[in-house]
Amino acid sequence: MKTVLLFLTITFLSVTTFAQDATGKTKKANAAFENFSYDRAIERYNELGSSTIDVMRKEALSYWRLNNTEEAELLFKDIVIAEGHNAEDELNYALILRSNGKYEESEVWMSRYANLNANDLRGSLYMREKGSYQRLLRENKDFTINNLDINSEQQDFSAIFYKDQIVFASSREGVK
Numbered sequence: 001m002k003t004v005l006l007f008l009t010i011t012f013l014s015v016t017t018f019a020q021d022a023t024g025k026t027k028k029a030n031a032a033f034e035n036f037s038y039d040r041a042i043e044r045y046n047e048l049g050s051s052t053i054d055v056m057r058k059e060a061l062s063y064w065r066l067n068n069t070e071e072a073e074l075l076f077k078d079i080v081i082a083e084g085h086n087a088e089d090e091l092n093y094a095l096i097l098r099s100n101g102k103y104e105e106s107e108v109w110m111s112r113y114a115n116l117n118a119n120d121l122r123g124s125l126y127m128r129e130k131g132s133y134q135r136l137l138r139e140n141k142d143f144t145i146n147n148l149d150i151n152s153e154q155q156d157f158s159a160i161f162y163k164d165q166i167v168f169a170s171s172r173e174g175v176k
Contacts, residue, residue: 026055038062053084064092067155069099080109087116091123103133 029044045059060075076093079085094109107130114123150156152172159168 026051029055030058033058033062036065038066042066053079053082056082057089060092064096069096072096073100087113090116098133103137107131107133 025044025048029041029048032038032041032044039062041062042059045055045062048055056075056079060072060079063069063075064072073093073096076089076096079089080093090109090113094106094113097103097106097109110123110126111130114120114127117123150166152170155171157169159166161167
């Protein structure tokens, strides 16, 4: 009897400690997410594993906000088929698919979102412009796109003229 009681006590304490540890890790991961520290949030969500749809969603959004759309796509793919997902998850999945060049699959999910949210402007605008990506993919003789030598693999944006020079913002390291 004492052995059974001791076993039950140890089991209870182990489960309680594990639950508190998981709750603490979730709070730390969520705090990192809320503070825009998405890389740290991803690390902490990975430690937790895909325990809940909310954890999966925040991890996917963290990847997306760090422009890692491939990882975000994989997570949202699981989210949109999971019980408890919401319409916003379907919209996000459609947008990520589009970012990854998967236009036809994106259209399927965008249509689902638009049908579920007829009053949402994003869905109704999509329905009016359905298939627009096909027009954008066609070659247009009015425009020519050239890759410049100043382009990099990093995020470069907001080029402007300033005192006879071009100034722009970039995530490049070591360049002034």
